[in-house]
Amino acid sequence: MKCSVYIATSADGYIATPDGGVDWLHSAGNQQADMGNEDMGFQAYMASVDCMIMGRKCMEIIASFHLTAEQWPYGDMPIYVLSNTIKTPPENLVSKVEMYSGDINELIGKLEGDGYKSAYIDGGSTITSFINLKLINEMTITQAPILLGEGLPLFGKINHPVTLQDAQSRVFANDFTQVKYKVNYL
């Protein structure tokens, strides 16, 4: 199973403010910029994945957006939410996500058995867990042009050396930047 990351951070590497807020992400950057149809690679990325695994906090942020069916960005691909504490998703995500509390490699095995080939891994703790299991193969990180100064970091403690290669880099009219890497484990 290919496992990849497509996530946004502040320029100082936070995915949320200390209380989990992500409003800054939507107000950051040059709001007057003409972005045309530029979606910073999101649709192309979505076309490359067929299932999704995210953490509980990530799910709760998505739930808080109260997205309409038209706004739902993840199509109808299966979404597994990792949590050892919560057994049922928030009401507005009941038909959208499935909670999972077991072993991550078993979940990957189950998804592979069901024919899935490429998983979108989302949420800081979940991404760090997957890196520590040497499961993430590719990362696309979009940086908003803002310093938060504190918050929830994208990466937590990593247990082994991780080197990145095949770097790509882009800048957008709104002053967001984006890097893409393949991930290697020693």
Place this chain on the structure above:
Amino acid sequence: MKCSVYIATSADGYIATPDGGVDWLHSAGNQQADMGNEDMGFQAYMASVDCMIMGRKCMEIIASFHLTAEQWPYGDMPIYVLSNTIKTPPENLVSKVEMYSGDINELIGKLEGDGYKSAYIDGGSTITSFINLKLINEMTITQAPILLGEGLPLFGKINHPVTLQDAQSRVFANDFTQVKYKVNYL
């Protein structure tokens, strides 16, 4: 006085390992890449500054390199090292740097009085202090393609919102990436 930053971090935003080590920076990336004369903008940046202010830890790392006169990268521009604890520099930097323990704005005023116009600010704590004084105008951050997982972060706690604009982005053959921003304070 224009104050700017030219610094390298890991892809997860650390400038050094927890013990201050920067060896990873020299071994990171594709060592087989043909970089030609590519210096990732360092000489052009050096030509844009005429004085330097760095933190004590930064100075100690530079001292530990035991650079020869030919290897010394900072020309003959004046270098002030901020420290409230150390009054004399390491022996091999005595003729190269001057220690300073006073107010940062007074130091800037003194340098301006001496005719200096563009300061290179170096070291994580020093950069954060300068941002909190709203003194940094421009930042060039080069990211090495490696995750350290822990270490000394480039940015510490920032006391006020900082937005970035005029983003530029580059990628190099060795898989290092670089962003450059102008810095705004609200």
